[in-house]
Amino acid sequence: MAACIPPGSTAQVKAIPCNIRKEDEVKNLMSSVVSEFGRLDFLVNNGGGQFQSPVSMLSLKGWNAVVDTNLNGTFLCLREAYNAWMAENGGAVVNIILLISKGRPGIAHSAAARAGIDNLSKSLAVEWASNGIRINNVAPGSIYSVTAAENYKDIGDVFRHAIPFTPAKRNGTTEEVSAAVTFLLSPAAAFITGETIKVDGGWDLYQVPWEIPEHDRMPAYNWEKIIEEEDKPKAKL
Numbered sequence: 001m002a003a004c005i006p007p008g009s010t011a012q013v014k015a016i017p018c019n020i021r022k023e024d025e026v027k028n029l030m031s032s033v034v035s036e037f038g039r040l041d042f043l044v045n046n047g048g049g050q051f052q053s054p055v056s057m058l059s060l061k062g063w064n065a066v067v068d069t070n071l072n073g074t075f076l077c078l079r080e081a082y083n084a085w086m087a088e089n090g091g092a093v094v095n096i097i098l099l100i101s102k103g104r105p106g107i108a109h110s111a112a113a114r115a116g117i118d119n120l121s122k123s124l125a126v127e128w129a130s131n132g133i134r135i136n137n138v139a140p141g142s143i144y145s146v147t148a149a150e151n152y153k154d155i156g157d158v159f160r161h162a163i164p165f166t167p168a169k170r171n172g173t174t175e176e177v178s179a180a181v182t183f184l185l186s187p188a189a190a191f192i193t194g195e196t197i198k199v200d201g202g203w204d205l206y207q208v209p210w211e212i213p214e215h216d217r218m219p220a221y222n223w224e225k226i227i228e229e230e231d232k233p234k235a236k237l
């Protein structure tokens, strides 16, 4: 990133390692930014992820790992950015979530955690309005990056699989997500808070990529049959 800074710019880049699941590391991250740079105007909660699993196969440990990273990690970063700077000085926050309006079969743990973030943002848009803090979410569709593809390589090409489900008929780019993030952080979004912008090429309006096997396990309601069953003599113990 440092190499991208144009000559003559006063911009600086510094990486501070932080596991967002660790409260002390998050506290250190936010206080170091304020002590080193003198301010903390923006927070982008981008760290996150999941593994694919049906809920029936999920261990509690796996569920907790995903919720801890995505929901608890975001909570800690929000609270510590508020305490370290934004409560007194205002700021703008963007949380990266998932498309969740139709649930996310296959990654339900992550969808539940991101839905928690979506709702948390709505609460904080109101709780923190008088501190001058705006908070919004970006929900990406299928966005190709080498690192994300590497994470899923064992379960096939999830990014190719997503194309037929995306009305734009392609994957999004990381730049297209960044464009929405920078807009929400900028003064151009001064009247937008508690909102979620989808960057998904239309995915969320289209089909859910989940095949439901043929079955007859959800028969219609039939009150006559229910009464018939109830009237049958009960077996004596």
Ligand SMILES: CCCCCCC/C=C/C(=O)SCCNC(=O)CCNC(=O)[C@H](O)C(C)(C)COP(=O)(O)OP(=O)(O)OC[C@H]1O[C@@H](n2cnc3c(N)ncnc32)[C@H](O)[C@@H]1OP(=O)(O)O
Residues within 6 Å of the ligand: 048, 049, 050, 051, 052, 053, 059, 061, 062, 063, 065, 066, 069, 106, 107, 141, 142, 147, 148, 151, 152, 158
């Ligand atoms: C339909 C496919 C998905 C398409 C999604 C497309 C849209 C979304 C794209 C993205 O989000 S791109 C981001 C890509 N990057 C990531 O997703 C990063 C993923 N990794 C992590 O965030 C973390 O590793 C984790 C998943 C939160 C796990 O945290 P941690 O490393 O602390 O836990 P572990 O100790 O490794 O595991 C704990 C527990 O979790 C279960 N588990 C972990 N990985 C898997 C796995 N690949 N498959 C099944 N289960 C897994 C497991 O129970 C682990 O316990 P143990 O069995 O190891 O005792």
Ligand SMILES: NC(=O)C1=CN([C@@H]2O[C@H](COP(=O)(O)OP(=O)(O)OC[C@H]3O[C@@H](n4cnc5c(N)ncnc54)[C@H](OP(=O)(O)O)[C@@H]3O)[C@@H](O)[C@H]2O)C=CC1
Residues within 6 Å of the ligand: 018, 019, 020, 021, 046, 047, 048, 049, 050, 069, 073, 096, 097, 098, 099, 139, 140, 141, 142, 143, 144, 145, 147, 148, 151
């Ligand atoms: N790519 C896509 O299609 C989509 C992505 N997203 C979300 O966008 C965000 C960025 O993902 P993307 O760039 O695609 O994939 P990456 O895997 O490249 O990015 C995930 C990032 O999260 C960081 N991270 C994970 N756990 C922690 C933690 N405990 N503490 C600090 N950082 C952590 C990783 O850090 P490190 O590299 O150090 O492990 C990594 O930089 C994620 O939240 C992802 O779920 C949402 C929808 C679709």
